[in-house]
Amino acid sequence: MNDIDRLIQIMGRLPGLGPRSARRAVLHLLKKREALLHPLIDALGEVAANVKTCTVCGNLDAADPCTICRDASRDxxxxxxxxxxxxxxxxxxxxxxxxxxxxxxxVLSALDGVGPEQLSIAPLLRRLEGGEVKEVILALGATVDGQTTGHYLSDRLQPLNVAISRLAHGVPVGGELDYLDDGTLIQALKARQKL
Amino acid sequence: MNDIDRLIQIMGRLPGLGPRSARRAVLHLLKKREALLHPLIDALGEVAANVKTCTVCGNLDAADPCTICRDASRDxxxxxxxxxxxxxxxxxxxxxxxxxxxxxxxVLSALDGVGPEQLSIAPLLRRLEGGEVKEVILALGATVDGQTTGHYLSDRLQPLNVAISRLAHGVPVGGELDYLDDGTLIQALKARQKL
Known part of the structure; x- marks a missing residue:
């Protein structure tokens, strides 16, 4: 396999790029060597060398603890x-x-074999031990796995002295009732707000 | 701007990737460092270092003249x-x-300011001077600019002693008549073939 084909094959493994668009992207890179190919190589190298996982929160950043964890103005x-x-x-x-x-x-997933040990749950519980944290917001997707994870976490956090909340469900901004699924409409009606 | 944002911005300039999918791709790369990020950096580096434009035909290849131009089994x-x-x-x-x-x-394009001097037309004429070439196939897109370029080239090649042909127009394989544009249907009817 030659250099170009190898690059196309690797690019095609990125989410959102198939074999055809990977080919197009590689051709575009080869046409814009100075403007795109070299900057891309440099930027990828920088990220590979500098970006690490924050040992406190799991964010990706050049600093560890990450910029958010270091920011004293954050609550x-x-x-x-x-x-x-x-x-x-x-x-x-x-x-x-x-x-x-x-x-x-x-998120927890029986199908994908993801149990609590595979997730960063123990480190979360350790962060709560200090007593500084007063509220935990569970910002998980409104999918079956996301909701299962939310229930599991709220059970684990219950004994600790923290408030637990989750994101609101309801009509998405710009959404038309006509096109909403039943589940969302039921949640939106149940959680209706007084005006 | 931090390393990750810079990489997302550069990735977003690839055809087929917008800001959102560039973000997704970068996240994917950061999760698969060994399997994807490092191989991608290596493959991009190889291509940047080795791939050049063939001085004979304009193909992109690690060799110059390119593999196709060197291949003695080709006509x-x-x-x-x-x-x-x-x-x-x-x-x-x-x-x-x-x-x-x-x-x-x-291709020639009045709108984009592409004239014959911007295209590799003089080198093509020089390749035909040797007398080895017997036929030139104009494999250009069936767009206005593609067809204009084809007409222009066929005028320029007329004085030389070569046969000139172009790709056939017609019903694409798998195409239904119902959904074809009028131009294609007219061409397909005009160029009908005896059975």
């Missing part, structure tokens, strides 16, 4: 539990949450 | 003219054409 009494670093990034984009995070590294 | 009397290296790859995949190629590097 250390509030921990938001997410399944994945991508979820942490999503919450950071809305710039509304000012507490700290804890990345589980996945 | 040197037949040249297939394509707009882009991606088109050459597409023709190589069907493994039906056994001649050589010439990559123009684009």
């Amino acid at each position: 250390g009494s509030l921990i938001c539990v997410v399944a994945d670093v991508g979820d942490l990034w999503a919450l950071e984009r809305i710039a509304t949450f000012k507490g700290r995070y804890h990345v589980l590294g996945g | 040197g009397s037949l040249i297939c003219v394509v707009a882009d290296v991606g088109d050459l790859w597409a023709l190589e995949r069907i493994a039906t054409f056994k001649g050589r190629y010439h990559v123009l590097g684009g």
Whole structure:
């Protein structure tokens, strides 16, 4: 296999790129060597060399503890539990949450053989032992596995002296009732808010 | 901007990847360092260091002249003219054409300011001077610019003693008449073949 084919094959393993779009991407890189290929190689090298997993919260960052864990202006009494670093990034984009995070590294899944030991649950419990944390927000996906993980965690956290909350379910902003699934509509009706 | 954001920004400039899918790809790379991130860096480095443009035909290859131009088993009397290296790859995949190629590097486009000087047309004419080439196949897209380029080239090649052909237009394999555009149907009818 030649260099180009090997690169196409590796690029095709990225999520969102199939064999055809990987080919197109590689061709584009070869046409824009200075503007794209060399910067991409440099940026990948930097990330490979510098980015590590935060030993406190599981975030990915050049610093350990990560920038969020170090930030003294953040509320250390509030921990938001997410399944994945991508979820942490999503919450950071809305710039509304000012507490700290804890990345589980996945959700419980009987099908995929993910049990509590595979997730960062013991480190979460250790973080709560200090007594600084007053509230834990379970920001998990509204999927079966996400909800199972939420129930499991809320059982484990119950004996500790912390408030436990989860994200609200309901009509997504911009959503039309007509197109909503029944589950969402039921949750939205149950959790209706007084005006 | 931190390392991860810079990488996401660069990845997002690849065709087929937007900001959201670039984020997903970078996260995937960071999770699969050994299996994906390091091999990708190596493969990109190899391609950047080794792959060059063939000075004969314009193909991209580690060798110059490229593997196709060097291959003595290929028919040197037949040249297939394509707009882009991606088109050459597409023709190589069907493994039906056994001649050589010439990559123009684009098509004529008044809108994009691409004139004959921007394309590899003079080198093509020089390749035909030797007299070895007997037929030139214009394998250009059935777009306005592709067809304009084909007409222009056929005018330029007319004085030379070579046969000129173009790809057939017609019903694509698997295509239903009902869904075909009028232009294709007209071409398919005009170029109907006796059984």
